[in-house]
Amino acid sequence: MDNPPLPAGARRATIVTLSRVAGVAPSTVSRALKGDTRISPETRARIGRLAKELGYTPHASARTLSSGRSGLIGLVIGASSNPFYTELLHEAVRQAAPLGMRLLIIHAGPGPIENSTADALLQYQVDGCLMTSVELPSHAAAICAANGVPVVMVNRVARMNSSAVTCDNLFGAAQLARLLLEQGRRRLAVVRTSASSSTGKERERGFLERVSEWGREPPLLFDGRSTYEGGYEMAQRIADLPPAQRPEAVFAVSDIMAFGVLDGFRLRGVRVPQDIAVVGFDGLPAAARPCYDLTTVEQPLQAMIGRALGMLQARIGNPSLPDETASLRGRLLMRGSAAMAAPHPAGSAFGSPAAG
Amino acid sequence: MDNPPLPAGARRATIVTLSRVAGVAPSTVSRALKGDTRISPETRARIGRLAKELGYTPHASARTLSSGRSGLIGLVIGASSNPFYTELLHEAVRQAAPLGMRLLIIHAGPGPIENSTADALLQYQVDGCLMTSVELPSHAAAICAANGVPVVMVNRVARMNSSAVTCDNLFGAAQLARLLLEQGRRRLAVVRTSASSSTGKERERGFLERVSEWGREPPLLFDGRSTYEGGYEMAQRIADLPPAQRPEAVFAVSDIMAFGVLDGFRLRGVRVPQDIAVVGFDGLPAAARPCYDLTTVEQPLQAMIGRALGMLQARIGNPSLPDETASLRGRLLMRGSAAMAAPHPAGSAFGSPAAG
DNA sequence: TTCTTTTGCGCGAACGTTTGCGCACACGAG
DNA sequence: CTCGTGTGCGCAAACGTTCGCGCAAAAGAA
Numbered sequence: 001m002d003n004p005p006l007p008a009g010a011r012r013a014t015i016v017t018l019s020r021v022a023g024v025a026p027s028t029v030s031r032a033l034k035g036d037t038r039i040s041p042e043t044r045a046r047i048g049r050l051a052k053e054l055g056y057t058p059h060a061s062a063r064t065l066s067s068g069r070s071g072l073i074g075l076v077i078g079a080s081s082n083p084f085y086t087e088l089l090h091e092a093v094r095q096a097a098p099l100g101m102r103l104l105i106i107h108a109g110p111g112p113i114e115n116s117t118a119d120a121l122l123q124y125q126v127d128g129c130l131m132t133s134v135e136l137p138s139h140a141a142a143i144c145a146a147n148g149v150p151v152v153m154v155n156r157v158a159r160m161n162s163s164a165v166t167c168d169n170l171f172g173a174a175q176l177a178r179l180l181l182e183q184g185r186r187r188l189a190v191v192r193t194s195a196s197s198s199t200g201k202e203r204e205r206g207f208l209e210r211v212s213e214w215g216r217e218p219p220l221l222f223d224g225r226s227t228y229e230g231g232y233e234m235a236q237r238i239a240d241l242p243p244a245q246r247p248e249a250v251f252a253v254s255d256i257m258a259f260g261v262l263d264g265f266r267l268r269g270v271r272v273p274q275d276i277a278v279v280g281f282d283g284l285p286a287a288a289r290p291c292y293d294l295t296t297v298e299q300p301l302q303a304m305i306g307r308a309l310g311m312l313q314a315r316i317g318n319p320s321l322p323d324e325t326a327s328l329r330g331r332l333l334m335r336g337s338a339a340m341a342a343p344h345p346a347g348s349a350f351g352s353p354a355a356g
Numbered sequence: 357m358d359n360p361p362l363p364a365g366a367r368r369a370t371i372v373t374l375s376r377v378a379g380v381a382p383s384t385v386s387r388a389l390k391g392d393t394r395i396s397p398e399t400r401a402r403i404g405r406l407a408k409e410l411g412y413t414p415h416a417s418a419r420t421l422s423s424g425r426s427g428l429i430g431l432v433i434g435a436s437s438n439p440f441y442t443e444l445l446h447e448a449v450r451q452a453a454p455l456g457m458r459l460l461i462i463h464a465g466p467g468p469i470e471n472s473t474a475d476a477l478l479q480y481q482v483d484g485c486l487m488t489s490v491e492l493p494s495h496a497a498a499i500c501a502a503n504g505v506p507v508v509m510v511n512r513v514a515r516m517n518s519s520a521v522t523c524d525n526l527f528g529a530a531q532l533a534r535l536l537l538e539q540g541r542r543r544l545a546v547v548r549t550s551a552s553s554s555t556g557k558e559r560e561r562g563f564l565e566r567v568s569e570w571g572r573e574p575p576l577l578f579d580g581r582s583t584y585e586g587g588y589e590m591a592q593r594i595a596d597l598p599p600a601q602r603p604e605a606v607f608a609v610s611d612i613m614a615f616g617v618l619d620g621f622r623l624r625g626v627r628v629p630q631d632i633a634v635v636g637f638d639g640l641p642a643a644a645r646p647c648y649d650l651t652t653v654e655q656p657l658q659a660m661i662g663r664a665l666g667m668l669q670a671r672i673g674n675p676s677l678p679d680e681t682a683s684l685r686g687r688l689l690m691r692g693s694a695a696m697a698a699p700h701p702a703g704s705a706f707g708s709p710a711a712g
Numbered sequence: 713t714t715c716t717t718t719t720g721c722g723c724g725a726a727c728g729t730t731t732g733c734g735c736a737c738a739c740g741a742g
Numbered sequence: 743c744t745c746g747t748g749t750g751c752g753c754a755a756a757c758g759t760t761c762g763c764g765c766a767a768a769a770g771a772a
Contacts (some may be wrong), residue, residue, distance in 0.1 A: 016758070
């Protein structure tokens with residue numbers, strides 16, 4: 001037909017534009033661009049060149065509409081108060097891009113997901129969903145399950161209808177326990193977190209089990225919120241204990257809590273590691289700061305995200321794949337907060353701060 | 357035609373499904389659902405009810421394709437090392453949802469935006485773009501400009517073809533300067549950041565101007581990276597100064613740098629605020645921690661994001677709107693790190709930590 | 713030559729929404 | 743009875759891709 005090739009308005013080039021210029025059918029262009037071998041190599045090359053020249057960029061919405069694949073991964077992320085989630089988000093973005101996946105933020109922050117927000121999962125036809133929220137994202141998970149959207153939990157144990165990848169919390173916590181036990185530290189304590197966090201529970205259990213394996217008395221337990229402030233408050237409580245009851249080492253189930261514990265101790269004049277050793281879990285970059293110098297277990301974030309995205313991809317390709325759980329071992333980072341005996345002459349921020 | 361109303365496969369309800377059940381045309385359903393007054397109130401109500409019953413959820417891709425509106429806001433965000441960006445992201449997500457906007461992460465992290473990543477802006481037809489990256493996102497900005505996608509920079513001065521909303525950096529920094537000057541602090545210092553950050557430059561300038569207005573000698577300048585470590589290193593440098601040359605107060609141009617400065621001082625036994633006062637800028641939640649207790653200017657993040665999204669909305673509705681820059685005043689948070697004379701008896705973490 | 717097979721590509725119908733235009737019907741005015 | 747004038751809704755053409763078929767032409771087999 002002889003309708004004008006370009007509608008005058010400076011529109012973006014589409015597959016149809018390309019097809020007209022190349023003198024082929026739109027379907028051919030579509031196939032050529034995705035390297036379909038049914039199209040001859042020459043034609044493919046020619047169309048590829050043309051696409052570049054005309055600055056062709058595919059319209060994701062059209063692809064989504066037609067194929068049902070959006071290339072979008074829904075992201076449900078927890079409170080901003082724990083930097084771990086920020087690290088996680090950044091790593092996910094970094095790794096998703098080269099895989100042709102984009103992240104659509106469904107929810108960020110504390111609190112449950114509103115229904116209206118969860119609907120975005122459907123509206124935008126996300127291909128999969130990454131969840132890291134502490135609060136059980138029930139409604140969102142239900143939507144995903146009902147619509148065959150694969151879900152991978154990261155740093156959370158799997159719920160119904162979802163896969164999961166976590167750090168090996170039991171092993172990691174056991175490593176920490178062993179470190180402290182080998183140092184001969186007697187009375188131990190765990191600053192743990194209230195109910196909801198599966199991760200925290202696992203870490204606590206891993207620690208307790210190892211201690212009991214060694215036949216030692218069970219650690220004291222302190223329940224705090226899963227925040228810096230939670231750790232800070234528990235540190236006060238520990239410092240308030242009569243000296244005879246004070247633990248010789250504290251395991252805070254997350255680095256952010258450990259930071260609070262360390263600062264709380266410092267404020268109270270409790271010296272770390274001389275008076276009390278402190279260990280955490282997560283391997284946040286900030287744990288390496290001289291003022292914390294925190295012994296911790298580093299979650300293998302890069303590998304975890306890689307695994308999570310891989311699981312997602314696999315399930316997007318084959319929805320009938322069964323759910324799966326992977327737990328990856330983290331690395332023990334030994335630092336000053338749980339050093340033996342004499343503090344480092346330099347590099348440790350825990351000497352007496354005022355004029356010595 | 358008499359094709360079966362439901363194709364047996366459990367597909368989601370669409371507008372066509374609704375139209376068949378309601379016995380009206382699809383166009384009527386579309387209009388009814390968005391409250392078009394040309395449709396009678398009864399019909400609207402009826403269709404609304406039906407939509408609920410059948411669990412209708414619109415397909416964003418179809419809407420995008422047809423109307424050119426995706427409801428997506430592209431998000432370009434800087435390095436994870438500064439928690440401010442995390443706060444910003446969370447606030448943006450929180451405020452965007454009720455406005456029917458979703459955030460598509462185009463880029464997160466340090467480093468420039470790859471071209472392939474920036475293409476997502478076009479592929480997903482984002483309606484607008486929020487940018488907070490330190491690195492000038494040139495390619496992405498160019499794409500937006502070329503395609504009429506409105507851009508709002510947050511916490512950055514506007515570049516060509518973009519609007520911006522910032523905290524009033526000059527005013528805020530001037531407030532800090534005034535506070536220190538009024539306390540009679542003489543030798544001042546600025547821990548500033550290397551070239552690229554417009555925000556940092558403004559804060560520095562605001563501070564210097566106010567100092568010079570008072571006719572005082574210009575502050576010492578220390579160039580550090582815009583990170584915790586940058587501040588930490590500069591604190592060492594300051595502590596290394598011979599006592600006579602040491603400043604009496606330090607303005608770190610961001611809270612994260614101020615944290616580094618504070619920890620650096622603590623490690624070196626420099627007491628804050630007795631020996632040196634420290635002030636920051638941003639108002640991070642962590643600045644309130646007892647171990648920092650940092651005097652700072654709080655960016656009105658909520659208002660800033662509200663304004664940014666508003667600008668975006670306005671420009672999406674009317675693309676010919678000229679670029680605009682808003683700068684909102686922050687609140688001075690006076691805390692212990694720049695307190696006068698005697699340190700707080702309690703609540704300040706800066707008393708002598710060992711048994712007093 | 714004729715019959716199959718391969719290779720290379722085109723046809724056309726989806727996918728679900730939006731939107732400009734226009735049509736019927738009711739109602740009041742002339 | 744006719745003529746506007748609204749009101750309330752339907753028609754149908756987009757939007758840009760994908761994908762199941764199917765059809766030519768070339769290549770090989772009989």
